[in-house]
Amino acid sequence: MKNFTTDMMRECGDCPIRHRAVCARCESDELERLEEVKYYRTYEAGQTVVWSGDRMEFVGSVVKGVASLTQTMEDGRTQMVGLLLPSDFVGRPGRDAAAYDVVATTDLVMCCFRKKPFENLMLQTPHIAQRLLEMTLDELDAAREWMLVLGRKTAREKIASLLSIIARRDATLNLRTGGGPLEFDLPLTREAMADYLGLTLETVSRQINALKRDGVIDLTGKRHVIVPDFDRLAEEAGDDSDGGMPS
């Protein structure tokens, strides 16, 4: 399987943006076969895509918007266990029931495949399984990085870590590069951020404003964030030098 580049991703079929799950197959002829079972789903902000435990008869990738994976305890405590940004894959081949609630946190477009045909295709075409393995390993790394955030970082560092991740992803997605200031809209409410970070929404609010006071970020409106110096933000996040920003 040839290596994967941004350009190849963008050329893929009718997918509006780079789209790993689909594009991994662009080089081979099974794309057509899969197209038969490919379709789009759209959701409004706040809508639930699937409930944990429900049957999920499709797999797919986020094309536009943001979704979250959350777990909830009986007494209502909830923890977000994944943030799904464009190009992220959703669903587990080989398992019927969803393991988490999937909720659209903004308006959402997903590119989906009916599960059974997708699984069959995977059995026949090795490099799809390999591509999926690679993506799953990336997700595992991300989950483990987040375990460090949840287990050992202070509230301030947690906020900085989240902003840093979103800023990085946003820059990658929109091909922004270089060292200039970054700007993006937060795709999450304070409460959703709290659920991702293992904090309360009040603490999130306080720490965001503290970072603003200290000049690490600037805010216009409640949701629009400007990061004048990404390295400074990464430092606040407690990341090792060079937070992995594409240069």
Next chain:
Amino acid sequence: MKNFTTDMMRECGDCPIRHRAVCARCESDELERLEEVKYYRTYEAGQTVVWSGDRMEFVGSVVKGVASLTQTMEDGRTQMVGLLLPSDFVGRPGRDAAAYDVVATTDLVMCCFRKKPFENLMLQTPHIAQRLLEMTLDELDAAREWMLVLGRKTAREKIASLLSIIARRDATLNLRTGGGPLEFDLPLTREAMADYLGLTLETVSRQINALKRDGVIDLTGKRHVIVPDFDRLAEEAGDDSDGGMPS
């Protein structure tokens, strides 16, 4: 690929115990090919298997003993991101450098394969990639479950969650079943438990003794744990009813 049963696992080659990474291939003829590059590694308690960032030229499974995957921040704060018990797989095909420190927390035996031949084999035999995908998805689920523990559970619930996981794994490994009391040795120091749970070792000590006072567990010595009622422990852990104990 035929479904996988405990019995099939136990019949596998010269692996002393059930051993998923190897056994997934038991039914096919590439086992022999792989044997050429298979070897054992042993470590003493406390020894480091690989340092994060170092080149790792093998992949493998834990056969005996316990190892941990840890991440450390510059200032010394550390978080364990994975607990490797017998049958767990270590290493990432397709990546040269280890992403985490791997440390033996007890004496350790690993069944290893040289990485390059293993990767080649994976390219040629689809069901190895599929088996690896399945295992990786399981690990991802475990990591996400742990995110809930780290983000939202109290110290007492965290301890109960850890004991519950170890008890369950120990029972499965040793084919203990039914509702009787469970006994096992903690393979971790208080400090290692703290690093897994995002706590300090003092808090771990206090909460373990609190659970003992309340009759949830019993201790003989510092490390030997007796769980008279697994359901009670699972309840303390805040798990949904039925903590998934094999019945």
Next chain:
DNA sequence: TATCGTCATTGATACAGATCAAACGCGCGA
């Protein structure tokens, strides 16, 4: 324009767990 609902901010106080400090128990080598 008034009213409502949602999301966010701000303040006062409480508390779980961290931190600092001391002592215990036990295996081990001299």
Next chain:
DNA sequence: TCGCGCGTTTGATCTGTATCAATGACGATA
């Protein structure tokens, strides 16, 4: 037997974040 080191326990105190409670800002709807 003694002392030493390591893992563990226990106590006193401190502090970061949760909790409880108002208030504010803004868009939508009538």
